[in-house]
Amino acid sequence: MKRFYNMFESIFKYYQMVNLFLNDVNEGKYIEFTLEAILSEKEGKRLIVEALYHYGAMLMLLDRLIPSVARERIVTCYIRYSNFGSSDQTNSTAVAKLIKSTGYFYNKATEKETIPD
Numbered sequence: 537m538k539r540f541y542n543m544f545e546s547i548f549k550y551y552q553m554v555n556l557f558l559n560d561v562n563e564g565k566y567i568e569f570t571l572e573a574i575l576s577e578k579e580g581k582r583l584i585v586e587a588l589y590h591y592g593a594m595l596m597l598l599d600r601l602i603p604s605v606a607r608e609r610i611v612t613c614y615i616r617y618s619n620f621g622s623s624d625q626t627n628s629t630a631v632a633k634l635i636k637s638t639g640y641f642y643n644k645a646t647e648k649e650t651i652p653d
Contacts, residue, residue, distance in 0.1 A: 541614040544607070544631050547594045551634075554587045604637035611635060 561571050574580035598607070611632050 537610055537614045537617070540602075540607075540610045541631070544598075544611065544635050545627055547591075547598065548627055548631050548634050550594065551591055554591060557587075558584075598635065599638055604635070607635040608632075608637065 558571070560566065561569055561574065564570070574584065602610075611628070615628050615632075
C-alpha cells in the first residue's frame with residue numbers, strides 16, 4: 537500500500553512543482569525570465585510542453601493500469617492504517633482528489649476503452 541501511495545503522491549508532487557515553477561515565473565521571481573520570454577524560445581516551448589506532457593502521461597497511465605476503484609481503496613487503506621499525524625499525511629486529501637474516479641474504463645480482455653461523455 538505504501539509503495540502505491542508513494543507513487544500517487546509523487547505524481548501529485550510533480551504537479552505541484554510544475555505549478556510552482558510556472559507561478560514563480562509568472563510573478564517575476566526569476567529576473568531573467570518571464571513566461572513570454574520562455575515561450576518565445578524554442579527550448580523554452582519544449583520545456584513547458586514536455587512538463588505538461590509528462591504530467592498528462594502519468595495521469596493517463598495511472599487511469600489505464602490501475603482501476604479507479606483500486607486506487608481509491610489503496611489510498612483509503614493507507615490513510616486508515618498509517619500513523620496519523622505523521623509527515624506522510626500532509627497531502628492525503630489532495631492525493632485522494634487526484635486519483636479519484638474519472639469515469640475512464642479500459643477492458644484489457646477486449647482492448648477497448650470507454651471514455652466518459
